[in-house]
Amino acid sequence: MKDLSTRNDLEVLMNSFYQKLLQDASINYIFTEIAQINLEKHLPILVDFWQQTLFNIGGYKNNVLQIHLDLNAKISFSEEHFETWLNHFNQTVNELFIGENAEKIKTRALSIATVMKIKMAKKIT
Secondary structure, three states: OEOOOOHHHHHHHHHHHHHHHHHOOOOHHHHHHHOOOOHHHHHHHHHHHHHHHHHOOOOOOOOHHHHHHHHHHHHOOOHHHHHHHHHHHHHHHHHHEOOHHHHHHHHHHHHHHHHHHHHOOOOOO
């Protein structure tokens, strides 16, 4: 296995990760029914976000927190949603990559999830 080092690596990671999420009945409805994402259109945006977050390159300018706060207003994320998301994320990274950036992206994902939970604290059940 190799470390995350390119946009293509992030594309592979996000594609595999979202396939896991969409197969998990405990969380997939958030993407399919609530957010109604079109995965083909959504994946490049996710890759833009992680490219900016991990490699400090790219032009991702959306407010990721606000996007999720708006979604939380519709569904009210639970602690289990965050745990499921993080577990699938970490599992996917571990299956595909090893190295400094692989560890860094898992740490960033945990940090982002933690901030989101704090910001949504009144809604978490």
